[in-house]
Amino acid sequence: xxxxxxxxxxxxxxxxxxxxxxxxxxxxxxxxxxxxxxxxxxxxxxxxxxxxxxxxxxxxxxxxxxxxxxxxxxxxxxxxxxxxxxxxxxxxxxxxxxxxxxxxxxxxxxxxxxxxxxxxxxxxxxxxxxxxxxxxxxxxxxxxxxxxxxxxxxxxxxxxxxxxxxxxxxxxxxxxxxxxxxxxxxxxxxxxxxxxxxxxxxxxxxxxxxxxxxxxxxxxxxxxxxxxxxxxxxxxxxxxxxxxxxxxxxxxxxxxxxxxxxxxxxxxxxxxxxxxxxxxxxxxxxxxxxxxxxxxxxxxxxxxxxxxxxxxxxxxxxxxxxxxxxxxxxxxxxxxxxxxxxxxxxxxxxxxxxxxxxxxxxxxxxxxxxxxxxxxxxxxxxxxxxxxxxxxxxxxxxxxxxxxxxxxxxxxxxxxxxxxxxxxxxx
Numbered sequence: 454x455x456x457x458x459x460x461x462x463x464x465x466x467x468x469x470x471x472x473x474x475x476x477x478x479x480x481x482x483x484x485x486x487x488x489x490x491x492x493x494x495x496x497x498x499x500x501x502x503x504x505x506x507x508x509x510x511x512x513x514x515x516x517x518x519x520x521x522x523x524x525x526x527x528x529x530x531x532x533x534x535x536x537x538x539x540x541x542x543x544x545x546x547x548x549x550x551x552x553x554x555x556x557x558x559x560x561x562x563x564x565x566x567x568x569x570x571x572x573x574x575x576x577x578x579x580x581x582x583x584x585x586x587x588x589x590x591x592x593x594x595x596x597x598x599x600x601x602x603x604x605x606x607x608x609x610x611x612x613x614x615x616x617x618x619x620x621x622x623x624x625x626x627x628x629x630x631x632x633x634x635x636x637x638x639x640x641x642x643x644x645x646x647x648x649x650x651x652x653x654x655x656x657x658x659x660x661x662x663x664x665x666x667x668x669x670x671x672x673x674x675x676x677x678x679x680x681x682x683x684x685x686x687x688x689x690x691x692x693x694x695x696x697x698x699x700x701x702x703x704x705x706x707x708x709x710x711x712x713x714x715x716x717x718x719x720x721x722x723x724x725x726x727x728x729x730x731x732x733x734x735x736x737x738x739x740x741x742x743x744x745x746x747x748x749x750x751x752x753x754x755x756x757x758x759x760x761x762x763x764x765x766x767x768x769x770x771x772x773x774x775x776x777x778x779x780x781x782x783x784x785x786x787x788x789x790x791x792x793x794x795x796x797x798x799x800x801x802x803x804x805x806x807x808x809x810x811x812x813x814x815x816x817x818x819x820x821x822x823x824x825x826x827x828x829x830x831x832x833x834x835x836x837x838x839x840x841x842x843x844x845x846x847x848x849x850x851x852x853x854x855x856x857x858x859x860x861x862x863x864x865x866x867x868x869x870x871x872x873x874x875x876x877x878x879x880x
Contacts, residue, residue, distance in 0.1 A: 457807060458822045458839035462856035462877065463846055465700055465834055467666030472673055475509050479516035479660070482675030486658050494525035496591035498657065499564075499584070503620055504534035504548050506715030506754060506831070507598045507662060509670050511553035517596060517660065518561050529562040530554065531587045533595075533620030535627035536787040537714060537758070539780045542566045544756070551715075551754045569623050572653045575645045579633055581618075582626030583654050592657035593621075599661045599688045601696060603719035603729060604790065605639035608686045611718070613659040613676065618646035621654075624787060631789040644682070651678055661688050666697040668831045697833040699725060699825055700852055701842060704743045705814045706807075708826040710873030712748055712762060713755030714784075719793060720761020721746075722830035728764045732792045744814055747806055748797065749873060751775040752829070760784045763795035766813075767806050770799045804867030828874045837874055
């Protein structure tokens with residue numbers, strides 16, 4: 454009997470609307486908002502950029518800047534990422550640089566600081582913080598991806614409104630808002646704070662981004678400030694329909710090559726792995742139902758932030774060594790998600806992890822284990838699956854088998870390829 458299940462390669466077929474001409478679509482969408490009627494020549498405009506690995510974010514940001522320059526405005530970029538980047542201005546500037554968002558490429562200054570201005574109080578009685586540079590600008594243009602949140606469920610989740618409080622609130626604001634969410638609800642706090650920000654902080658426009666299941670730009674939508682809530686609710690429905698998913702609803706062991714803040718706010722997207730409502734098991738009505746998760750490492754762009762590693766049961770020792778403990782703790786403490794920073798059981802090689810993990814999955818022979826192996830929770834077009842899924846895969850139109858079952862490709866030491874699933878595509 455084999456010690457490990459054989460694996461085969463699978464291609465998923467997702468709905469895939471796509472924006473081909475990024476800059477042109479940004480100009481068209483912003484043009485519909487007639488910003489020339491609001492922004493006068495010479496006025497400053499702060500443009501937000503967050504910490505997520507949004508497809509084409511450097512091109513989208515550059516196009517926003519160019520559009521504002523056609524109005525003879527003076528745009529600049531502000532990092533809008535709460536406590537990310539280690540909770541420092543320079544750290545947040547480095548996050549932007551890793552996405553190609555630089556002063557040279559975008560053609561404008563980047564003003565990165567953790568300083569905030571307290572602009573008012575909410576009805577609940579706490580201060581509203583706002584990035585100092587953005588507050589000093591004549592206008593603020595909010596740009597962000599609209600998607601399902603990794604912790605909260607509702608008609609508004611992650612998008613423009615969340616960026617106005619968590620992102621632009623910087624470290625101080627994010628700490629307050631996450632605490633307030635514990636006492637109230639995400640829905641209440643996001644509406645309460647965003648409402649005050651819209652009143653007091655010169656928001657001139659929003660640009661919402663939706664991605665398809667292939668991590669491509671599906672839609673870019675210009676939104677007037679007075680329509681943020683209505684339009685974001687509508688666009689969230691579209692985003693959820695397009696988001697990538699695992700190919701199967703029930704998984705014994707999920708192997709993830711990399712997690713990181715550039716992949717998801719929670720390192721791995723909890724909507725994809727089925728850990729949105731509980732830490733080490735899915736909710737009763739939540740799918741997919743994954744018994745155990747094995748994390749192999751961190752993305753380079755996460756800069757050691759291992760937020761989300763605590764959602765996994767197993768990891769390599771390498772993943773622990775890649776972790777910047779201080780940065781990870783700052784992020785998880787700020788978000789009030791302490792368990793996300795806790796460390797799984799680690800072993801020195803991939804083989805050692807699997808030898809420890811497989812016996813914990815129940816009374817199932819290794820050859821029958823339902824194993825799915827992915828690059829990360831954004832890149833799900835091609836995945837590796839154990840042979841236990843072979844019959845189902847042959848019967849489904851949304852799945853294409855592109856490599857026959859073969860043994861797990863361990864090297865002499867007992868590790869899988871460093872580039873994981875991506876490397877197997879080249880074999």
